[in-house]
Amino acid sequence: MSGEYVVRLNDDVDPDEAKAALDPARVGLKVAWLAELAQQGVRVPAGFAVTASAYREFIVDSRLGPVIAQAIRRFRAGRDLVVAAAEIRTAFRDAWLPPVVVDEIVAAYAELGGDGTDVAVRCSPRTAAEGVQDEVFLHLTTVQDVLAACRRCFASLYGTVAVGNREALGVDQLRVAMPVVVQPMVRSGLGGSGTARGESTFVRVRASWGIGSHADSDLYSVHPGARPLVVRHRGAKLTKTVYADPRGTRTVPTTPAERAGLVLTDEELQELARWSVVADEHFRHPMTLEWAKDGQTGSLYVVEVRPGVAAEVTIQDRGSSVPEPQYG
Template sequence: MSTWDDEERPLAVGFEDEACLDARMVGGKGKGLGEMTAADFPVPPGFVVTARAYRRFLEQDRLRRDIAIELEGLDAEDLAALDGAAERIAVLMAATALPREVEESVRAAYEELCARTGVDDISVAVRSSATAEDSAADSFAGEFETWLDIRGIDDVLAHVRRCYESVHSARVLHYALGRGIDLSRVEMAVVVQKTVRARSAGVMFTLDPISGDRSKIALEASWGLGLSVVGGEVTPDRFTVNKVGLTIRSRVLGDKRVEYRRGDRSVEVPQERIGLLCLDEDEVLALAELGKRLEKRQGCPQDIEFAVDEELPPGQAVLLLQCRPETVWSSAERAPAFDPEAKVLSWITSSITVPTRTLAEGHRHG
């Protein structure tokens, strides 16, 4: 990979660009999309506004210094102080314009995406991609916002700014200070990706997120965009696949009464679909095969967001939206399956009484 001086670093790069493999430039989500694109996984096209653009923004009007003053001496448990600091930082950032060169780079990248897809003012998802997030050791996943169905360059630029402002929200301040993370070392890249017209969407883990069993692949999905799952508005369908042989082990029908056809509001699911699984067998197995390949390529269990695009033909409709290392079980110490010095009955008993955890306890998406 190329070594970049800061002034040589681009302000915006496509997923297919070599620079999109550098997490220092594009953050965790951006790097994951760059790696999947480079390996020919099915990924909707897009680009990343790089961390250099964020630095250029902070370099204006002594903004970085003023933010540092607001952060000085904050206590993670003093929620009122966190709220006050977050509000004052938001005012400072709102009063600071995007640098002209950043705005021009984002405009050019968006116009190129429109030309590539043949759609004027194409609808996109705008996601934060912080340089300190999405590592197996410590993850910011779920602490920043995602916006869907953003259309037109003015709205895209406005949401790039909103990603920048999210770095110092009260929620992120509490999260970072509670873990000893220095926010002055966190930089924000921004992913801009073609919106998927999702018939169904969800999340896949290349292990069992409840038990940590690496012989299984687990999927949760619902109708429409994934917002209904993230917001807890539905109980998603759940599928378990045996990693060896790729056979479906279980299917559990959820309770899916609302869906997001667009990113701004939910609608009721038609009665005839409420009692149906939102993924068919071919889609589940296609996703599991992609997850298995991605885990092998990345060298560790993966946490993957996916969608089934209703505008694409069968066999081409399954798309991967982002990936990151699974953070709960990947960092857990793995005991030997069997201690030859212990009695067999003791080993069997311990293996079935180890406490499990729920999906909500360890995994968040954003």
């Protein structure tokens, strides 16, 4: 069951109840959009959102309102914005989450498997123009790590750029909130990841081994109709990003087999293309999907969705020839 401070992403509830529970004002755009795609049959990781109400309870319980107000007053009186914003973030990181919030997060994390379960914790801003640094904490395996990451996400609301943007727009610094999303790790460090986006009658897919996209990724054009057409450009894929213990990432060379092969099969490409079409039609706007392939299960997941199209990265010849397109 979901509560005031935590909302499960995989609750089987009435669509109208789900719409209210997953309102972007409550759980942020990132969570709301993923949940809407999941209801349309797109595969997204399970998990839970820590709500805007949890953020507000944290502010009240830790008496952070006066800290924020004082730092903003000092900035308006001439103090450097970088210093004022850093003061607020430090206060957030040193504070404790309220017990009522902790209890719901602990229960939700236990449902995912509890201590020893790899999760990712991400910010989920409530507006696309929030100007918040997109904090992401990967490879967390204890509830204490999850709680600390939630505080860091709350604190990211007071990054220098975000505070400056709100001041310029006249937004009340005390009326904002930052939801957070917690999801099991998709082990793309052992598989692959990239983006998919609609373009005219084709879906463009970028794919790399490991985590994130690289300039020498594979590029695909997929026509998702009754007679699927796939155009493949195999990238050099000289390096990949993988998870590093105890957390974080590192870049390593790919193997000869990875450089020579393609990251995705035709069936996987068609699945991503279908999801891209679903997203564009559902949101009635071109959307970019960030996807990941779990190297342990082989399953594809959409891990983030955002409006607009991703900027293309020009493939540079790094000493390896790029083959002619392959048609299928």
